[in-house]
Amino acid sequence: MYPADLKYTKDHEWIKIQGDGTALVGITHYAQDALGDVVFVDLPEVGDQLTHGDEFGTVESVKTVSELFAPISGAVTELNASLTDHPEYVNEDPYGKGWMLKLQISGAAQADLLDATAYEALVGSESH
Amino acid sequence: MSGIKKTPLNAAHRGLGAKMVDFGGWDMPVQYSAGILAEHEAVRNKAGLFDVSHMGELRVVGKDALKYLQYLTPNDVSALSIGQIHYTAFLYENGTFVDDLLIYKEAEDEFLLVVNAGNIEKDFHWALEHVKGFDVRVTNESDATAEVALQGPLSEKILQPLCDIPLCEMGYYYFRHGKVAGVPALVSRTGYTGEDGFEVYVPAEAAEKVWHAIMDAGSPLGLIPAGLGARNTLRLECRMSLYGHEINDTTNALEAGLGWIVKMDKDADFIGKKALAYAKAQGLERRVVGFRTAEKRDIARDGMSVVQNGERIGYVTSGGPCATVGANIGLAYVPVAMAAIGGKIQIDIRGRAVEAEIIPTPFYKRKK
16 A cells, blocks of 8 residues: 555655656545545646755645645646546555645655555554 | 534444544544445445434424524524424524524424534524524534435435325425334434435434434335435535535625525524625625536535636535536635526636536435
């Protein structure tokens, strides 16, 4: 449920840092499960500059809404346009079809990113 | 004293993979593995089964039972026949809500009151506080009683083979005693979803047996268990009030749009009558309206402010995306001057003033 090639935040985003200086961002299995049926993902625009830790969007589910926080600093280079018509991809395939945006990373990866083992321990302690 | 309360079906929910939440001190399923959207659709098109055992049951028995309830509630209890039910409330002297409830007329001197889970103790005390001068006995049967709600167009087809009451003869808001899966039960044609359906009251110790019997009978027809999440979106589409949202101890029955349960001309004085008559004569300042936002991203949620020129002039009581209506809808208190159908209001959604249109309610009405 928490692929080893991704990094995670304590706010339940995942980030896939790729060799070319870009990264993909989405929310984790734990986050989509807690939200339930996702009905809308509100994302920034291509070209927007995100700063590590800042809110960059929201995910609306039937029952609640949750903010998204940037796991790393960078410029938005691409959005997952298919989420407009298929927000349920976030539930069905959070690390695949449910990816949210692509960033051109600026600066170094932050030390507060968790690996899969550490993240799994975190959510293990949150779910009782 | 401490600890979260559990219904007799708690283990059954966990066995079905339910996601459990604390709902007013009760450990309840918010959804099962299908999810809120699928559960909502199942109830609209086939059937869903809800555990509503957390609801409270108070029994009023005695020579003065009718007189007592006429005084305690605003609807006209004298209009009920035996086997009939109506929606009503406990009101404070100022016309605001202690709770909303159903009254079942069991006999000329006996009534069953079904109240909200979070208000059981408050309601029971309220009822006891007012027995003075009436020959009645009020008992709290909540812990001994389980309740499941089978809702959706296939409900009668699913329940009838398990039940010795001829359900086709049972009208909306009527009930009878009989057996369900061999268990003594009260069965009423009622619900909180806007669909046809039944609520089945059984002894707590028989809850699992009845739950499994209904699930086994209905599963081949498309019945799935449904949780509080779907219960909320279903009731919202039908504009049914929820205590703690549209109604509470700060909202009166008239502004909540429940004037139809306030029978000013019934042949009895009742608690709250004077205040509501005064409020009516003065004219209401605000009332509940239904609204819709245009954009997918604009989802108003409970508690958000209705604003005008940056000032809070009202608030959203319930709101969210609703599947059958296919839109982001909600209910809100707004000043009466702005409450006309077709009017526009502004809702503060996380710092953005979003326009919403006031539209007729209920948002959804089933085809007869």
